[in-house]
Amino acid sequence: MSTFVIEGGHKLSGSITPQGAKNEALQVICSVILTPEKVTISNVPDIIDVNKLIFILGELGVKINRLNEDTYEFQADDIDLEYLESDKFKKDGSSLRGSIMIVGPLLARFGKGYIPRPGGDKIGRRRLDTHFEGFINLGAKFRYNTDEKFYGVEAEYLTGTDMLLEEASVTGTANIIMAAVLARGITTIYNAACEPYIQQLCKMLNSMGAKITGVGSNLLKIEGVKNLGGCSHRILPDMIEIGSWIGMAAMTKSSITIKNVSWDNLGLIPRVFQKLGINLERRGDDIFIPEQENYEIQNFIDGSILTISDAPWPGFTPDLLSIILVVATQAKGSVLIHQKMFESRLFFVDKLIDMGAKVILCDPHRATVIGMNHESSLKATVMTSPDIRAGISLLIAALSAKGKSTIHNIEQIDRGYQNIDERLRAIGAKITRVAAN
Numbered sequence: 001m002s003t004f005v006i007e008g009g010h011k012l013s014g015s016i017t018p019q020g021a022k023n024e025a026l027q028v029i030c031s032v033i034l035t036p037e038k039v040t041i042s043n044v045p046d047i048i049d050v051n052k053l054i055f056i057l058g059e060l061g062v063k064i065n066r067l068n069e070d071t072y073e074f075q076a077d078d079i080d081l082e083y084l085e086s087d088k089f090k091k092d093g094s095s096l097r098g099s100i101m102i103v104g105p106l107l108a109r110f111g112k113g114y115i116p117r118p119g120g121d122k123i124g125r126r127r128l129d130t131h132f133e134g135f136i137n138l139g140a141k142f143r144y145n146t147d148e149k150f151y152g153v154e155a156e157y158l159t160g161t162d163m164l165l166e167e168a169s170v171t172g173t174a175n176i177i178m179a180a181v182l183a184r185g186i187t188t189i190y191n192a193a194c195e196p197y198i199q200q201l202c203k204m205l206n207s208m209g210a211k212i213t214g215v216g217s218n219l220l221k222i223e224g225v226k227n228l229g230g231c232s233h234r235i236l237p238d239m240i241e242i243g244s245w246i247g248m249a250a251m252t253k254s255s256i257t258i259k260n261v262s263w264d265n266l267g268l269i270p271r272v273f274q275k276l277g278i279n280l281e282r283r284g285d286d287i288f289i290p291e292q293e294n295y296e297i298q299n300f301i302d303g304s305i306l307t308i309s310d311a312p313w314p315g316f317t318p319d320l321l322s323i324i325l326v327v328a329t330q331a332k333g334s335v336l337i338h339q340k341m342f343e344s345r346l347f348f349v350d351k352l353i354d355m356g357a358k359v360i361l362c363d364p365h366r367a368t369v370i371g372m373n374h375e376s377s378l379k380a381t382v383m384t385s386p387d388i389r390a391g392i393s394l395l396i397a398a399l400s401a402k403g404k405s406t407i408h409n410i411e412q413i414d415r416g417y418q419n420i421d422e423r424l425r426a427i428g429a430k431i432t433r434v435a436a437n
């Protein structure tokens with residue numbers, strides 16, 4: 001377990017460039033399984049989760065050629081399906097959430113897809129029903145080994161159909177799309193997730209020869225094709241990282257420019273930070289955040305207290321709520337944070353309370369934050385990162401706190417943030433990585 005030691009209370013300045021999006025990378029890298037031809041993907045983030053997925057593809061027999069630091073060429077022309085039944089795969093596949101998305105493409109192209117219960121953040125129940133109901137609708141046979149927690153789907157071929165998803169699951173939608181592109185006939189997916197990650201996946205698949213319409217909406221129409229070919233694809237900047245840096249600038253009273261953010265793909269993200277009173281300017285495709293001594297939370301028009309909650313896209317992403325919460329601790333005013341999707345993502349507020357933040361955890365889904373308007377700073381402390389977004393939120397809290405904080409279990413942060421300590425040091429953060437013995 002490695003650790004960050006952070007000396008807080010220093011202003012940051014300069015510019016930071018977001019990495020490629022983790023959640024898009026996990027989808028588009030899985031899609032290379034759909035074709036025997038070469039696929040080139042650029043702006044791939046160098047993070048633990050993505051590297052684990054690339055490793056799994058390599059074990060599956062995909063040829064992987066790293067063309068430069070962030071660009072890979074993949075070729076799935078000699079897949080070893082036996083690996084899927086090995087103990088090794090049961091271990092490798094369960095180490096991240098994104099591995100679940102190899103199932104759809106494997107099923108579509110090879111007639112079978114297996115996966116151990118995937119990992120990812122322990123932030124409450126994370127069911128996979130949407131994925132497997134989708135495959136079953138396309139004609140696959142499903143089995144689940146409860147002892148081994150091992151899922152499997154098989155089909156000689158898949159047949160397009162109309163389906164209405166019970167929930168707009170992000171990875172579930174991606175998985176079903178990747179299965180349906182090679183199915184016989186037409187599939188419609190209603191209540192589809194439509195995050196930029198999904199839009200990017202659809203654009204990439206279309207450039208490989210798929211026929212997907214409705215991209216960006218919650219109703220997708222997919223006309224199955226016989227084969228897909230190669231393509232080149234560039235991953236968008238990581239919108240969750242961008243939100244993290246906006247929050248970090250406000251909490252540390254710093255002036256920061258976030259470069260090349262692909263503003264048009266950020267949805268409500270800038271607006272929600274503005275509701276906390278944070279000034280930010282669009283400059284070309286950059287976001288400039290000026291130094292601000294204070295930021296004041298806007299109430300609703302009728303004067304009632306602001307609520308910020310998550311919702312499937314184009315609603316506000318749940319992955320930024322922990323960051324919004326920490327930033328609110330130093331705002332002027334109060335806000336209710338309502339994390340609707342996940343059951344255990346707000347428990348980290350105990351650490352913020354230890355640091356002096358005024359937060360009431362109303363129940364596992366809701367927390368009221370009474371901002372301190374920077375009148376007293378958070379106190380440095382020792383903490384452990386429970387999940388990726390709580391981890392970055394605690395890191396932001398530590399950067400704003402007076403004194404030396406320690407964050408253990410930073411692998412949880414590294415799995416989604418590339419070289420974070422080095423990049424933050426470049427803009428003035430005093431952060432040191434202490435490797436595990």
Ligand SMILES: CC(=O)N[C@H]1[C@@H](OP(=O)(O)OP(=O)(O)OC[C@H]2O[C@@H](n3ccc(=O)[nH]c3=O)[C@H](O)[C@@H]2O)O[C@H](CO)[C@@H](O)[C@@H]1O
Nearest residue numbers: 023026097098125126167168169170171172312318319341
């Ligand atoms: C690798 C990856 O891409 N992970 C993301 C993906 O996870 P993932 O695809 O695993 O998450 P899902 O979209 O399936 O659902 C997340 C949770 O929200 C609940 N739910 C979902 C949809 C809905 O309409 N109502 C609802 O309550 C689900 O029951 C589940 O508990 O999407 C999540 C939701 O944006 C993000 O937090 C994760 O970062």
Ligand SMILES: C=C(OP(=O)(O)O)C(=O)O
Nearest residue numbers: 097098120121319388389
């Ligand atoms: C919850 C997240 O990731 P994962 O789905 O990989 O656990 C996240 O990125 O915030």
